[in-house]
Amino acid sequence: MNPSNYVILSAVLFSIGTIGVLVRRNAIVVFMSVELMLNAANLAFVAFARMNGNLDGQVVAFFVMVVAASEVVVGLAIIVTIFRTRRSASIDEPNLLKY
């Protein structure tokens, strides 16, 4: 088996995450899809680190995890705040910024 299979798996997961972001209307599920895309990118980083034989890819994946964790915290706080005012977690609802 070629180690590039890991990169192909990451591409598949990234595409599923993209479809999830585009199709789903629940803000929390959209967020989960973004997390899936970040995880797929991490898998590609780890696989590339192994192909190249140095640990830099793993360090970058570690930083991606840190950034993803803080992104989740702020994003979920925003979702909760919007839910409190609009009583809805659908991403079609908050269109107030348009006007």
Place this chain on the structure above:
Amino acid sequence: MTDTAVNTGEVAVFWICSILAVAGALGMVLSRKAVHSALWIALTMINLAILYVANSAPFLGMVQVIVYTGAVMMLFLFVLMVVGVDSSDSLIETIKGQRLAALVFGLGLAGLLIWGIANGLAETNSVGLDAANAADGGNVQGIAHLIFTKYLLAFELTSALLITAAMGAMVLAHRERWTNPPKQKDLSIDRFLGDGHPGNLPNPGVYARHNAVSTPALLPDGTPLEESIPAPVRARMDAQPVDHADVRDVHEIAEGAGE
């Protein structure tokens, strides 16, 4: 250089975990309820952790389990509980043909990426991380060496990022009270002057044959009292009318006791 790291065991691990990971991702996108999506993506993340370990990244594998399946998914489930578990997706398309277009776009993206990667990396052999891991005495030591030398500035910046994120979450989730909290007297006045039921609601029916919470209590005249069923159960019963077979049962029992 040939890759000696991929042995038969790893091939088996790869296929099992990759199939499970893709299944979890598909389940996340396809399941209607948000809680089911969260559980599916937890499956994906655990399998990705196993794949990290298989890729000689044991540290990242453990961090994946602790941070993603532990902290991030717990946070997701917590927010789902706040927002409401039954907030399932609407199936109405706001933009016409958006779903089909998204599917075509996603499949096209997958096709392009896979085609490009398969062509570009077909001849590549991986060096393997055995030498890099052994250089500092282990995977954790190697990553620590890089973080505290080459990536020190980025590492320091992540601390600022984490503090900012924690502050931001606190500010966003904080709700300022504009009025004094209601006292016991106010609550009592509200309860008795309001429209609601002042006291406890009657318990659901507990009979010889039925003691489920979905069985209504009977009023003295034999009519079932729907309010005695707990509201969540009533909502789950989907506005079903009260089961009159139960009521008949109760009458039969009452007649039998009189004889």
